Amino acid sequence: MAKLYFYYASMNAGKSTNLLQADFNYRERGMATMLFTAAVDDRFAAGTIASRIGLSAPATMFDSGTDLAACALARHVETPLACVLVDEAQFLTAAQVDQLAALADRVGIPVLAYGLRTDFRGALFEGSARLLALADSLVEIKSVCECGRKATMNLRVDAEGRPVAEGRQTEIGGNDRYVALCRRHFSAALQAKA
Numbered sequence: 624m625a626k627l628y629f630y631y632a633s634m635n636a637g638k639s640t641n642l643l644q645a646d647f648n649y650r651e652r653g654m655a656t657m658l659f660t661a662a663v664d665d666r667f668a669a670g671t672i673a674s675r676i677g678l679s680a681p682a683t684m685f686d687s688g689t690d691l692a693a694c695a696l697a698r699h700v701e702t703p704l705a706c707v708l709v710d711e712a713q714f715l716t717a718a719q720v721d722q723l724a725a726l727a728d729r730v731g732i733p734v735l736a737y738g739l740r741t742d743f744r745g746a747l748f749e750g751s752a753r754l755l756a757l758a759d760s761l762v763e764i765k766s767v768c769e770c771g772r773k774a775t776m777n778l779r780v781d782a783e784g785r786p787v788a789e790g791r792q793t794e795i796g797g798n799d800r801y802v803a804l805c806r807r808h809f810s811a812a813l814q815a816k817a
């Protein structure tokens with residue numbers, strides 16, 4: 624039975640690297656894959672999954688109106704897909720996660736979704752909440768805080784490096800705008816600001 628996997632982590636943990644390695648692994652064995660990434664995340668070239676380690680690959684972009692299962696099925700009838708891989712899965716809607724679950728259950732294509740668990744306030748993203756609820760397999764990709772503990776939270780910082788506690792949930796950025804921290808240091812940074 625094909626499964627829906629959710630690989631979750633804080634920022635800068637290696638999610639995109641992991642995805643690109645998994646993709647390569649399928650393709651080097653002659654199996655076809657389909658990659659998706661969020662259109663809103665335009666840090667690198669649009670429609671590209673890029674890791675800080677230097678790997679990259681083209682991907683189909685999704686926004687909240689994309690039917691990912693329909694896109695994958697259209698590709699699947701031409702070239703049977705061994706796997707669908709989704710980066711920035713926190714930006715999926717709950718309905719899109721349901722589509723991905725159906726792709727695994729009804730069509731038999733494994734789906735590997737990679738994304739953040741929580742936002743800069745420590746709240747779940749819509750896509751992540753649904754993935755945590757539905758995925759057959761939850762896999763944490765671990766990274767370390769400056770203190771050596773596991774970094775599970777994402778602190779948003781402004782241009783001067785000061786913690787940000789208010790704002791829109793979606794704000795695209797990299798290591799200049801976010802710092803992955805353990806819960807203790809995340810809370811301390813926000814309390815020091817208050």
Ligand SMILES: Nc1ncnc2c1ncn2[C@@H]1O[C@H](COP(=O)(O)OP(=O)(O)O)[C@@H](O)[C@H]1O
Pocket residue numbers: 632633634635636637638639640641673674675676766
């Ligand atoms: N030159 C490098 N060599 C090895 N690891 C690197 C290098 N550059 C960045 N990294 C590591 O890659 C990870 C970030 O990978 P990435 O896939 O971009 O993360 P994510 O998608 O989770 O934000 C970090 O752990 C960082 O330390």
Ligand SMILES: Cc1cn([C@H]2C[C@H](O)[C@@H](COP(=O)(O)O)O2)c(=O)[nH]c1=O
Pocket residue numbers: 633634635638639664666711739741742743744777792793794795796797801
């Ligand atoms: C915490 C947080 C993150 N984002 C954005 C910032 C980046 O563009 C992506 C995550 O990037 P990654 O390196 O692939 O993990 O998500 C956001 O919009 N809101 C947030 O609260």
Ligand SMILES: [Zn+2]
Pocket residue numbers: 768769770771772804805806807808
């Ligand atoms: Zn810490």
